[in-house]
Amino acid sequence: MSNKEELASNRKTQILEAAAELFAEKGYYKTTTADVARLVGVTQPYVFHFFKSKEELYLAVLQKAKEIILYAFSSTEATMEDLQKSMGNAFEGLLKSYRNEMLLMMTAFSIPEPAIRNYVRAGFDEVYERIRGAFSDAGITDFENQARKFIGCGLLITMAEVLQLPNLFLKD
Amino acid sequence: MSNKEELASNRKTQILEAAAELFAEKGYYKTTTADVARLVGVTQPYVFHFFKSKEELYLAVLQKAKEIILYAFSSTEATMEDLQKSMGNAFEGLLKSYRNEMLLMMTAFSIPEPAIRNYVRAGFDEVYERIRGAFSDAGITDFENQARKFIGCGLLITMAEVLQLPNLFLKD
DNA sequence: TTTTATTTATTTATTGATAAATAAACTGGA
DNA sequence: TCCAGTTTATTTATCAATAAATAAATAAAA
Numbered sequence: 001m002s003n004k005e006e007l008a009s010n011r012k013t014q015i016l017e018a019a020a021e022l023f024a025e026k027g028y029y030k031t032t033t034a035d036v037a038r039l040v041g042v043t044q045p046y047v048f049h050f051f052k053s054k055e056e057l058y059l060a061v062l063q064k065a066k067e068i069i070l071y072a073f074s075s076t077e078a079t080m081e082d083l084q085k086s087m088g089n090a091f092e093g094l095l096k097s098y099r100n101e102m103l104l105m106m107t108a109f110s111i112p113e114p115a116i117r118n119y120v121r122a123g124f125d126e127v128y129e130r131i132r133g134a135f136s137d138a139g140i141t142d143f144e145n146q147a148r149k150f151i152g153c154g155l156l157i158t159m160a161e162v163l164q165l166p167n168l169f170l171k172d
Numbered sequence: 173m174s175n176k177e178e179l180a181s182n183r184k185t186q187i188l189e190a191a192a193e194l195f196a197e198k199g200y201y202k203t204t205t206a207d208v209a210r211l212v213g214v215t216q217p218y219v220f221h222f223f224k225s226k227e228e229l230y231l232a233v234l235q236k237a238k239e240i241i242l243y244a245f246s247s248t249e250a251t252m253e254d255l256q257k258s259m260g261n262a263f264e265g266l267l268k269s270y271r272n273e274m275l276l277m278m279t280a281f282s283i284p285e286p287a288i289r290n291y292v293r294a295g296f297d298e299v300y301e302r303i304r305g306a307f308s309d310a311g312i313t314d315f316e317n318q319a320r321k322f323i324g325c326g327l328l329i330t331m332a333e334v335l336q337l338p339n340l341f342l343k344d
Numbered sequence: 345t346t347t348t349a350t351t352t353a354t355t356t357a358t359t360g361a362t363a364a365a366t367a368a369a370c371t372g373g374a
Numbered sequence: 375t376c377c378a379g380t381t382t383a384t385t386t387a388t389c390a391a392t393a394a395a396t397a398a399a400t401a402a403a404a
Contacts, residue, residue: 110279217354
């Protein structure tokens, strides 16, 4: 496979990665397809060669983010270790490792496009189930409430991160 | 004061209320100034007679929401009663009483416009302080962590409300 | 008390910008 | 030559925002 071909076959991946970065940083509406294209180094219409709409691109980004998050919770070791200490630490670890994905997931619920809303609803269900399962497997008592608490904690930390409110919202 | 005058002096208020409703429901970007005008029953450019930009309108809406929320926490009785039971119940009471304001406040952090972000940052600081104070006054031990927990709980419930995930995210 | 002037409330018409999306053309290597 | 990968050129729609005009209400003057 030649250099050019390799790049070409990566284009879709590059676009997905650039989009993840930008959507996480600037949100769905303030990120333009031109922004994404510029970051990859291609022209704006070329994005539509891979994704038939901006919305579809966003959904693809979100799907990948969800998969990464689900995977992070299937290898529970690291997270659970931190959990002994505190949920805040555990989530901050995840936020550090999967920053874009976490920001994406935690802010996506406020996007009112119907297709996105449906996807986010289903996705959160799935993630919640996985966290619940992981907590249960780890022998955590009251795992249902703890799972909810963990997501609430994640939302809080995400908000503090987005707003850059470091002093106020630390710990668990 | 004549009927017309009364209406006229209410226009700004009517616009603020319509905007609060729509921004809470459809978010900042999907709410157009034409939507707001239509709900009030005036023409789109007339909105700009009262607010020099859409952003300024949103900030005005947010300010009022913040004031209402701050006020809700200065009359602590009801909230604190519920708190004995659970945070979830307490927040759901607030969400019922001040739906638009709560939705506004809890989703505003994901709007990337710099002026809005700054306002939301400062506003959350203020609200957090107030909650902390109310918890402290009510003699709640560990009031700092409890205040954070309360906001996290609020974010979770707001998300569940927005996404209409009733079954999964109940209780505290 | 009617007329005239002035202010206040609101609309119509328009602009300018931005951004998503489509279509058609180009280019360089097998 | 052909084709995948990519660009240029263009369209269409949507909105925020401005400017100018109109209508209604109030006050002042005759």
